[in-house]
Amino acid sequence: MAWKSRTRNLQVFDTELSADTVEWCPVSTSQHILACGTYQLQKGAGEEDATPSRTGRLYLFKFRREGSMSPPLTELQRVDTPAILDLKWCHVPVSGEAVLGMAAATGELRLYTLSDGQEGGRSLQALSSLEVGAERLTLSLDWSTGRMNSSDVRLVCSDSAGxxxxxxLADGTLTALSQWKAHDFEAWISAFSYWDTQLVYSGGDDCKLKGWDLRVGSSCPTFTSKRHSMGVCSIHSSPHREHILATGSYDEQVLLWDGxxxxxxxxxxxxxxxxxxxxWHPTHEHLLLAACMHNDFHILHCQKAVEGSGGACPVIASYILHNSLAYGADWSQLSLEEAAPCSPAAAAEPKESLTESGGHLRIQYESPTASFDTSLEDDAGQYIPEGIAAPCTSPAAGPVLSSVEDCPSLSCLLASCSFYDHMLHVWRWDWTPDEAQQESEQC
Incomplete structure (x- = not known):
């Protein structure tokens, strides 16, 4: 399959502390809301063996499309917290409100509700918290509601004790149902099977991927895979295709599985x-977004692999404008039916210069890996990664986010964040398969 693909930066925001997780709200009434979490290790003062502290900050933003001369992202709230390792929104409202889960370095799982404030503002309010274990870090969380099923809202989390x-979650209160030792070292990731939420997956620094059936207890996993050669740190069940699972590891591989x-x-x-x-993309079942630490952010097309043809999934787009560890990334479900606004003069000043908007940056992009020598720009002054076609200047016509698999084009809104340079990026990806483009031209 051939395609035309382009990525465009819309805005960059300095989170001040190291950014490691970013999540768009999936609830239909709040899809313009974005949360970002940070993690900062503070070395102890005085004695050399002083225990370091881990602090964090939770940001809440609103995205808006109207107006091309102002940044599309507006900060709504910032909350100082313990260091944040993971954030996940519940896919469905709970008691009529969107709920955000946070995995904290204090060994806690914290929940916040997205509430309406004065003058139509939105803010996060503490709902519930539970310590899953002392002297450990909560490393990941996932909700059981990935297929928009709210009949039984549960969470799974993993921690540094393995x-x-x-x-x-019932009546606004978190209750522990079970806990077990799953891995020899850090359990980096845990996730539900969205099709059978009695099935849970986990991955750890012991290089093992495991499955668990909650109906038969946790004394023995349903499977243990050693297919990854290093620590397993990412797992996501497909909400579109039953039994399909994606896993990622420090071994730099993405594996697709049939459960x-x-x-x-x-x-x-x-x-x-x-x-x-x-x-996984929220509506397009074959698109998979990967945050690859030392190698930027990539979008894979997984159709042939999912259908059993084998072979590696081709990368159809890459976002390479971060200059540090690529940790957090997420798709927005917000429709981009009109041309998305871009930050003014995005390539006009050095990246160290702050605008008066309080943390928003105008940046001059440089290669994070020195893999190319020239910077490419379109007519509007926006950076174009090497090998990517220049974007069209005319807005897309009609709805461009569709659940129909053979849609002629997609225009997606994404967010990503990187660690040591403490940067949050909001960007747009436009994708047109050549076959669909040719058919549309013939009509």
Whole structure:
């Protein structure tokens, strides 16, 4: 399959502390809301063996499309917290409100509700918290509601002691249902099977990927895979295709699995850099977003692999404008029916210069890996990664986000964040398969 693909930066925001997780709200009434979490290790003062502290900050933003001369992202709130390792929105409203889950360095799982404030503002309000274990870091969380099913809202989380915990949320209160030792070292990731939420997956620094059936207890996993050669740090169940699972590892590989046969993956895709997070597209079942630590952010097309043809999944787009560890990434479900606004003069000043908007940056992009020598710009002054076609200047016509698999084009809104340079990027990806383009031209 051939395609035309382009990425365009819309805005950059300095989070001040190291940014490691970013999540768009999936609830239909709040899809313009974005949350970002940070993690900062503060060395102890005085004695050399003083225990370092881990601090963080939770940001809340609103995205808006109207107006091309102002940044599309507006900060709504910032909350100082313990260091944040992971954020996930519940896919459905809980008691009529969007709920955000936070995995904290204090060993806690915290929940916040997205509430309406004065003058129509939105803010996060603390809902509930539960310590899953003392002297450990909560490393990941996932909700059971990935297929928009709210009949039984539960969470799973993993921690630095190698444990996995399953919790329920009822009447605004978190209750621990079970906890077990799942891995020998850090359990970097845990996730539900969205099609059978009695099934849980976990991955750890012991290089093992495991499955668990909550109906039969946690004394023995349903499978243990050693197919990854290094720590397993990302797992995401497909909300579109039953049994399909994506996993990523420090070994720089993305593996796709059929959950009915975990002896051999459907495909293996080398991406480089260590695959920290994987996200299936919310409506397009074959698109997979990968945050690859030392090797930027990439979008894979997984159709052939999912259908059993084997082979690596091709990378159809890359976003390479971060200058540090690529950790957090997420798709927005917000429709981009009109041309998305871009930050004015995005390539006009050095990246160190702050505008008066309080943390927003105008940046002059440089190669993070020195892999190319020239910077490419379109007519509007926007950076174009090497090998990507120049974007069209006319806005797309009609709806461009569709759940129909053979739609002629997609225009997607994404967010990503990087660690040591403490940067949050909001960007747009436009994609047109050549075959669909040719058919549309013939009509």
């Amino acid at each position: 444990c996995v915990s399953v919790l329920s 009915r046969n975990m002896r051999q993956p459907l495909s293996e895709s080398p991406l480089g850099g260590g695959v920290w997070r994987l996200k």
